[in-house]
Amino acid sequence: MNTTRKGAAVHATGIGVRGPRGWAFRGVDITAEPGSLIAVEGPSGSGRTCLLLALTGRMRITEGSATVAGFPLPKRMGTVRGRTALAHVPGVAELEPALTVGEHLKEQALLGRRLTNSPGGLLPWGKRHKEAARARIDAALAAAGLDPDTLAKGLRTTVRDLERLEALRLSIALAVMHDPHLLAVDDVDLKLSPAERALAWQLLRDLALAGTTVVAAGSDAPADALIVRTTPAGTARPADPAPAQDGPGTTPHTTEEEAAHAFAEAGRA
Template sequence: MDGPLGLAVTARDFGLRGPRGWAFRGVSADAEPGSLIAVEGPSGSGRTCLLLALTGRMRPTEGLAAVGGLELPRRMAAVRRVSALAHVTGVTDLDPALTVGEHLREQALLQRRFGGSLPRGLLRPRSERRREERRRVDTALTGAGLDLAVLPKGARTAVRDLERVEALRLSLALALLGRPRLLGVDDIDLKLSSAERAEVWDLLRSLAGTGTTVVAVCSEAPRDAVVIATGTGNDRHDDAKEAADALAGTGRS
């Protein structure tokens, strides 16, 4: 591959008005492929809605934006195909009763059925398909920095028994199984200590370093990120609830 895997992100006077008023408006951005982008703002300032709009999951109502040259909202479906989400409440929630391995197998099955060319895949021997699936899972786990060997019961560890950073890493691994060119991660500093936040930012830097464009929602951005600020003139509301309501029944995760 000659160039970065990631996608450039641009926006000018980008805005979204929902039933409760403006989720965000007047947003501008200009990020190169493979950038680490931080959507910075207080809770309730439209951060999650902006993340979902930039990944093609919510329809903006004013301004211009493009992801990898795909204009929003006209090319929302195309943007969804090349992006993935992690750690978004109400959208990518992990089932606490399932194990890490069950989550990975379920997501790998979904990718096999809906994430690629099904007819061409069916022509390959089953053993070859399984080896490829295992490689994709291993690559996703490595990218997310999740070592199954250090978990209490390995792949049989239930999600309810994971530490917060481990659960975040699992959510990232599930998103990475689709080999996205744009990865959106919500609320990365939720209930994390300073050391844990630094650990997560290092992980996201490493993902961006491989070429994937990363968009991460946070309350305080690191200095080396491309910052998109929210919370200037927006109406205060339950950002996560509005995002989940807008996506209910669409399957656009």
């Protein structure tokens, strides 16, 4: 893996998150260097989303220990949130169907216009701001492999008119505009064809090779990914062919509602 950029190392030992009615996930171990591609696999309801939220400082772990980019969780959750980004996470980082691609990109550019080399941390409005915003947008689109010219109405295409892979690329572009050390992506292969799955995973591999640590939930991950599995309690895990470190998994009765409750308790970034 290319570690020339500022990807986050991830180290976790026996981490778990307990919700109002049980464990969302439990006993997960991860050792990943900066620029790794970490694939979280497991059936629906096994805590995959909660694990992504925990590793990005958006859900408080209740047992075990972890560090992301050298910062301990849960003690430094706020610091970790500032160095990570989410993409394609239902109920947390979602696209607005009625907005256009251009509107989403402009909104994220405005949110990310704080620059450390300008007085007060903000780039003044005007030509300089527009140029910086345009450069940030172009870089994000290139990183996500989304070419507006291929869309039905270009940047004026609404999210509801995007193909599923295009929507995934847009969500990732919005996330990488904040230049995260770690990017977490949920449901990578949701309702994608086998060919589209391969393209989605190749995109994430390319981001990791460029230096950003990527944690993604899905199936059919590439062979060189670090596999972490969440498994319903009482179910034996198959032998893991990849050099991954994982744990005993989660309780089978954990629901999306419980995950939402636990997320609310932890506090949103």
